[in-house]
Amino acid sequence: FHDQTPIRRVEEMRADFVANASHELRTPLAALSGFIDTLQGPAKDDPKARERFLGIMHTQAARMARLIDDLLSLSRVELSAHVRPDTMIDLLPIIRQVGDSLELLATERGVTIDMDLPEGTVFVAGDREELLRVFENLIENALKYGASGGRVKVTLTDAASTDGASEIRVAVRDFGPGIAPEHLPRLTERFYRVDVGDSRSQGGTGLGLSLVKHILNRHRGRLLIESVPNHGATFTAAFPQTKTAEPGV
Ligand SMILES: Nc1ncnc2c1ncn2[C@@H]1O[C@H](COP(=O)(O)OP(=O)(O)OP(=O)(O)O)[C@@H](O)[C@H]1O
Ligand SMILES: [Mg+2]
Known part of the structure; x- marks a missing residue:
């Protein structure tokens, strides 16, 4: 109403x-x-x-x-929400760079980061700095809030989305406590935290996922969040597949 x-x-x-x-x-x-x-x-x-x-x-x-x-x-x-970034960026080195930069945090938390990435290159139209922020936030969250699972898995796949268009998906999965369903729709609100004390004690501001969502929107992508309580959470950054000219075809 x-x-x-x-x-x-x-x-x-x-x-x-x-x-x-x-x-x-x-x-x-x-x-x-x-x-x-x-x-x-x-x-x-x-x-x-x-x-x-x-x-x-x-x-x-x-x-x-x-x-x-x-x-x-x-x-x-x-x-800059209405301006779609147009530089072609290879996602693989960006994801690897973020993984390397978080290796120390992972070791501190007793977590192994397991990267399942394809060979070669995976290009999207994007903004390098913003893409770094996206993967930093998602992997850092998995390490901080999912540490008890001991493992974080980062997977890049091509997938057909609902409307048949193809998407590039980067899934960050942890095996920690997960998130109760009532919180899921609110996670990308600014300052929203499931446990404010827990987030604060880890230096969190509650702005990370909000930033991730805005960046992905600007890239005409989306953020998918799934979680089964006690079995972990999966945050997936999905990007529209950019049609690249096939050389010689
Ligand atoms: N992998 C996860 N497992 C369980 N809870 C999570 C996970 N990722 C995020 N959350 C919950 O979502 C909240 C919001 O995450 P967000 O990244 O926006 O903020 P933050 O991590 O608290 O702060 P910041 O990202 O600014 O450091 C977190 O406080 C936490 O409660
Ligand atoms: Mg965060």
């Missing part, structure tokens, strides 16, 4: 967004102010406490910086 005009809904979403963003920034800021007070007062002459508090302040400042970077990336992608 229509008891709200679309304009009013957009206004409300914007207000919600500003409120959420402010709250997320205020949390680390409050911690910073608190420690500054402590360092100026009670802990003034305690070098041990000073060392420890400065460490925490460093982490909180880094958190604020990351949040601002993520918000800026999100607004940049939104502004």
Whole structure:
């Protein structure tokens, strides 16, 4: 039923967004102010406490910086939403590069990253930096939230989508706790997290999947999310197959 005009809904979403963003920034800021007070007062002459508090302040400042970077990336992608990227990019080196860059995190979490990629090249029309963000977010989430499964699988396949057009799909699968069905439709909302405390303790801002979704939309692709609780989750980035001129045909 229509008891709200679309304009009013957009206004409300914007207000919600500003409120959420402010709250997320205020949390680390409050911690910073608190420690500054402590360092100026009670802990003034305690070098041990000073060392420890400065460490925490460093982490909180880094958190604020990351949040601002993520918000800026999100607004940049939104502004260019109607411009489809047109550079032909080979997905394979991008996926491998992200895998390598997350190897350290994987080792820390006791997870092996298992890449099942085809030989040769797989081109899509895309933006290199944005594609890196997509796979970084998906693989990092799998390592962080699915660590208990001990394994993350990245698979690239060609698939026929529902309308018969062909798609290139990159699936990131973990074998962790998975996600209850009621959360699935909300995961790509900005700041939405299943467990805010858990995400925060891992340095998360809840903007990752929102960014992934916007990037894929801009690439005329889509994000598919499937999960069976207790058996893990699969996040699939799907791209429209770009028709390439076959040499000599
Ligand atoms: N593979 C997964 N298994 C279980 N839960 C997941 C998985 N991936 C994401 N989630 C849930 O979805 C939430 C949103 O993910 P998203 O990537 O948007 O944010 P984040 O990881 O918390 O923060 P950021 O990506 O900014 O570091 C996570 O907080 C987590 O609750
Ligand atoms: Mg994330």
